[in-house]
Amino acid sequence: MDAGEPLERAYREEATRIRAALAARTGDVGLAEDAVQDAFVEAMEHWPRDGVPPNPGGWLATTARRKALDRLRRDKAGTEKMALLAAADGPPDAVE
Structure with missing residues (x-):
């Protein structure tokens, strides 16, 4: 199944809204953009194989x-884990 057209439409109609909602929720615009x-990468992999979901915007927002x-x-x-490693190493040796 060709999911290209529904994916492009979902990008035009939903990406900005999803990005804004995530940025507002997380307080991190970069994280929202990456997510x-x-x-959309997940959609490109799944939609051709599994079919376009009934609510593409909802699928994308949830993903x-x-x-x-x-x-x-x-x-x-x-x-x-970094804090645990730092604690396990003990205080750094004094350098003179």
Whole structure:
């Protein structure tokens, strides 16, 4: 199935709204932009195989929100692991 036309239409009609909603929710415009782009990549992979969903905008918004949450969780876990590593190393030796 060719999902190109519905995907282009969804981009024109929905991308700005989804990006703005995510940016407002997360407070991070860059994260919102990345999440929306990731959602469209997912759509390019899934829609030709699985068919265009009944509500393309809703599918994209949900996927973008999940991508943003995944990134936030990954960043938080990375920060926590870095703190654990720093604590395990102990204080740095004094350099004279």
